[in-house]
Amino acid sequence: MRALHATLAAIGLSALVMSSAQALTVVKLLGGIYLIWLGVTTWRSTRQGVEPTARRRWRSPWARLGGFGQGLWSNVLNPKAASVHLTLVPQFLTSSRPVAPQIATLATAHVAVVLVWLLFWTSVVAAARAATDTPRFRRGTSRLAGAVLVALGVRTATAS
Template identity: 55%
Template sequence: MVHPVGLAGFLVAVLPLIATPGASLALLVQHVTDGGRRRALPVVLGTVTGLYVHAALAVAGLSALVMHSSVAFAAVRLVGAVYLIGLGLWTWRSASPHAAPAPRRRPRPRGTDSVYAQALLANVLNPKAASVYLTLVPQFVEPDRPLGGQILTLATAHALLIALWLTAWTFLVLRASHALRTPRFRRTAIRTTSAVLIALGIRSAVA
């Protein structure tokens, strides 16, 4: 277990990173706008799963290997950048006025899996998310105590905080549901999301 003071310090330190708009928030706004509150859950779960992937890699030491190898780090960064840019372009295309509108109640059995995978990959392929567990987490763990349990505790606290943040944004988006349902606003929201994803990808590529 992590000391309560250390846990509180970690949450204070990671909060600005969570509050900074990123791929997870962009995906959340897009999918909630498109499909309602049910589409928020897979985004949250995908993001949280990504955090645990980074935590597991940190425990295993694999992330440290990537971060200390400039070639490996550049490869991970570029893969993540390409994914974000590709996702942004695909999202922009989905807002085309020439695209056929989706039926209101047509079942989409694989939709939830697709949203979950998008959120998961957006987090896993983000090297800056991995760097949290390599630069920030070590400051709040005690080397003379089991490392795995401490990192798991911090990752769980991190996951709960980001889940609360995304849930709060879900309710904010739903409050404006009457506006979000208009085709014009929907296209604007999707294209804004696309621009954010592309910008994040470019920033990751050139950072």
């Protein structure tokens, strides 16, 4: 996902979104709507006592990608993730060399650091799963996550 934002920054699309108020508003609204959709579907899944992915009638085009697809779209539709590459990356670039290979190198380093970080937390979460693997805990977590996603979606869509 970081690599996608790095690619968008390298081809100038991130700069376009960040410099155009209309484009930024569209990305922000799409991100808010997506978060609200995730929150509502997560919340609704608890009423049936069924996991969110098990009872969907309508599936998003990226549903077959599972958690990866959700993470990808959450990141792509987050204008703040694009702004990271526009605010932090330029200070590490040298104007005398081609920009795209430099961005690719920085993106590779960023992906490596994030990969190590996420692998660490995956191990921690896997160890904690045994203590939290109950239907009651899952139902409560899904309701809380659904409410938080809806609140974040409304906040994202209405932020100025």
